[in-house]
Amino acid sequence: MPPNRRDHPAGPSEGCAPEPGLSGAEQLRPPPANPYAHSYRSDGFMVVEALGEIDIATAGALGEHLDALTSGGVPQVVVDLRRxxxxxxxxxxxxxxxxxxxxxxxxxxxxxxxxxxxxxxLRASGLLSRFPPLAELPPASRPESG
Structure with missing residues (x-):
């Protein structure tokens, strides 16, 4: 049985798959959730919450989800591994x-x-400097005053 997940509403302007004839934020749709990953928009970036066990048998599901985001024009991604x-x-x-x-x-x-x-x-693999883990999601962007 898939792990429990928190559902996050995704409006029509969130996600990643391009739709013909639309541009920018209008063409974004969330990639389909799966038992190991789902995503939601949070203040200028897309959060991908990974769930359960991510190993050779399940990494492909997380990979497909991330591929949909990173190939579809959502380059600001936060992968949440806390669950x-x-x-x-x-x-x-x-x-x-x-x-x-x-x-x-x-x-x-x-x-x-x-x-x-x-x-x-991350340390043992030499990737700690590439992916320095944050303890929590980044704070919301503050609007610029003008």
Whole structure:
């Protein structure tokens, strides 16, 4: 049975899959949620919440979700790993690919994790400086005063 997930409403202007004839924010739709990933918009970036065990058998589902975002024009991505029970090198490979795709489009990919095991995996793999884990989601953007 898939892990429980929090549902986040996605309006018609959120997500990633382009629709013909539309441009910019008008063409964004959320990628379909799956048992291991769902996403929602939060103040200028897309949050992908990974769920359950991310290993060789399930990393593809997380990867498909991230690929849909990073190939569809949503280059500001935060991957929230706080609800992940297990995460291995298969998950790291998915993060690296999504990070590369986001950077190619002028964006970023950041990771949120409060789990020492994930921090150790990032350190052992040499990816801690590439994905310095945030303890919580980034704060909301403050509107610029003019």
């Amino acid at each position: 992940v029970d297990f995460f291995d090198c298969s998950g790291l490979r998915v993060l690296c690919r999504a990070d590369r795709r986001a950077r190619e489009r002028g964006g970023t990919l950041r990771v949120v994790s409060d789990q020492p095991r994930i921090h150790q995996l």
